[in-house]
Amino acid sequence: MLDFTFSLPTRILFGSGARSLLEQELGNHSITRTLLVYGRGSVHQNGCHQEITEILKTRRIPCVEHPNCGEDPDDRFVAAGTALALDCGADFVIGLGGGSAIDAAKAIALLAANKVPDIWEYRQRRAHFSVPALPLGVVLTTTGTGSEGNGGFVISRQLTDEKVAFTDLSTRPRFAYCNPNFTRTLPRAVLTDNHTDVLSHLLEQFFSMDETPGIVDAMILEAMDYLLRNAHALESWQDSYSTRANMMFASTISLSYLFSCGKKIPWILHHLAHALAAIRPISHGASLRIIIPGWLAWLASQPAYGVRSNDLCKKLSVVQPAELAAFFVDHFSSLSSQLHPQLSRSEKSRMVETLCADEAFLARAGLRKADLRNIVDWTPNDVKCSPA
Numbered sequence: 001m002l003d004f005t006f007s008l009p010t011r012i013l014f015g016s017g018a019r020s021l022l023e024q025e026l027g028n029h030s031i032t033r034t035l036l037v038y039g040r041g042s043v044h045q046n047g048c049h050q051e052i053t054e055i056l057k058t059r060r061i062p063c064v065e066h067p068n069c070g071e072d073p074d075d076r077f078v079a080a081g082t083a084l085a086l087d088c089g090a091d092f093v094i095g096l097g098g099g100s101a102i103d104a105a106k107a108i109a110l111l112a113a114n115k116v117p118d119i120w121e122y123r124q125r126r127a128h129f130s131v132p133a134l135p136l137g138v139v140l141t142t143t144g145t146g147s148e149g150n151g152g153f154v155i156s157r158q159l160t161d162e163k164v165a166f167t168d169l170s171t172r173p174r175f176a177y178c179n180p181n182f183t184r185t186l187p188r189a190v191l192t193d194n195h196t197d198v199l200s201h202l203l204e205q206f207f208s209m210d211e212t213p214g215i216v217d218a219m220i221l222e223a224m225d226y227l228l229r230n231a232h233a234l235e236s237w238q239d240s241y242s243t244r245a246n247m248m249f250a251s252t253i254s255l256s257y258l259f260s261c262g263k264k265i266p267w268i269l270h271h272l273a274h275a276l277a278a279i280r281p282i283s284h285g286a287s288l289r290i291i292i293p294g295w296l297a298w299l300a301s302q303p304a305y306g307v308r309s310n311d312l313c314k315k316l317s318v319v320q321p322a323e324l325a326a327f328f329v330d331h332f333s334s335l336s337s338q339l340h341p342q343l344s345r346s347e348k349s350r351m352v353e354t355l356c357a358d359e360a361f362l363a364r365a366g367l368r369k370a371d372l373r374n375i376v377d378w379t380p381n382d383v384k385c386s387p388a
Contacts, residue, residue: 001262099145103153132170144194146255180244193285266365294378
C-alpha cells in the first residue's frame with residue numbers, strides 16, 4: 001500500500017427526509033447570493049428545483065439561475081456561467097442534477113473565484129490559479145456520477161472536440177444533498193448508464209498498478225458483486241426506495257477517493273471512453289460499455305494485472321481471466337441497454353492518436369501505442385471460453 005492522505009470534507013446529507021439537514025447546512029454558510037447551475041427539464045420534473053428554491057427563499061438567500069447545461073458541459077456554458085456569477089456577485093454555487101451540472105458548477109466556482117473566463121487557462125497555467133474555488137454545494141438527482149464527493153470535473157472544448165478531466169481539490173462540494181426520491185423519474189437508459197458508470201469507477205480503481213491487493217480491493221470487490229447481483233432491481237426502480245438509496249450511495253462512495261487510498265490508478269478506461277465520446281455522440285455510459293470488454297481482455301493478457309484478474313474471477317465465479325470480457329458483454333446485454341456499433345477503423349485510429357499525443361498519460365499508465373490498439377481492436381468475436 002502506498003502512502004496517502006484521505007479526507008471527505010463534503011457533508012453527505014442523505015435520505016428522503018434530509019431536507020431539514022439541507023436547511024440547517026445552508027444556515028452554516030454566510031451566503032449573500034448563490035448561482036444555481038442545472039440542466040433542462042428533469043430538475044423540474046423530479047421536484048428538485050422547486051424544493052431548493054423554496055428553501056433559499058425561506059432563508060432569504062437571493063439566487064440567480066444558469067440553466068440548460070448539456071449532457072457534456074462545454075467551455076462556452078462554463079464561461080457564460082462564470083460571467084453571470086461575477087456580474088451578480090455570487091459567493092456560493094449550487095449544482096442541481098447529475099455529473100454534467102455538478103462538473104459545470106465546479107468549473108464555474110473555480111473560474112469565478114480567480115476571475116478567469118476560460119477553463120483552458122487552468123489547463124495551461126494552473127499555477128496562476130491561486131484562489132480556491134467559490135464554495136459550492138450539490139443537490140444530486142442521478143446515481144452514477146460520483147462527482148458529488150470529489151474535486152474532479154470533465155469539460156468539453158467546442159473548438160477542438162476535446163473532453164478533458166480536471167482536478168482541483170478546492171472544488172470539492174461543501175455538502176451534497178442526496179435524496180433518492182429525486183431519482184424516481186430517471187429513464188431506464190439513464191439508469192443503465194448510471195449503473196455502468198459506477199461499475200467502471202470500481203473496476204478502474206480495483207485494477208490499480210500496485211502489486212499486492214489489500215483491504216481497499218476487498219471493499220471494491222464486495223461493492224461490485226453487490227451491484228452486479230442486484231442489477232435486476234433496476235426493473236422495479238420506481239417502486240423500491242431501497243434500490244434507489246443503495247445505488248445512489250454506491251455512486252457517492254465509488255468516486256470519493258476512498259477506493260483510491262494507497263493505490264496508483266492509471267484511469268486507462270476513462271481516458272479511452274472520453275476519447276470515444278469526443279468523436280461519437282453517445283452517452284458516457286454507452287462509451288464505457290463499448291470499451292470495458294476490450295480493456296478487460298487486455299488486462300487479462302498482462303502479467304502485472306494477473307493477481308487482480310484472478311481475484312475478480314473468483315468473486316464473480318468466472319473460470320479464467322480471458323472470460324471476463326464475455327461476462328461483462330453478457331451483463332450489459334442483460335440490462336436491455338441500447339446496443340451501439342463497435343468501433344470503426346477511423347474511430348480506433350483517432351482515439352489511439354489522441355491518447356498517444358498525451359505523453360504524460362502514457363508514461364503514467366505504462367502504456368505503449370500497441371497496448372491501446374489491442375484494447376480498441378477487441379471485438380465480441382474474440383471471446384474465449386473455457387472447455388466444457
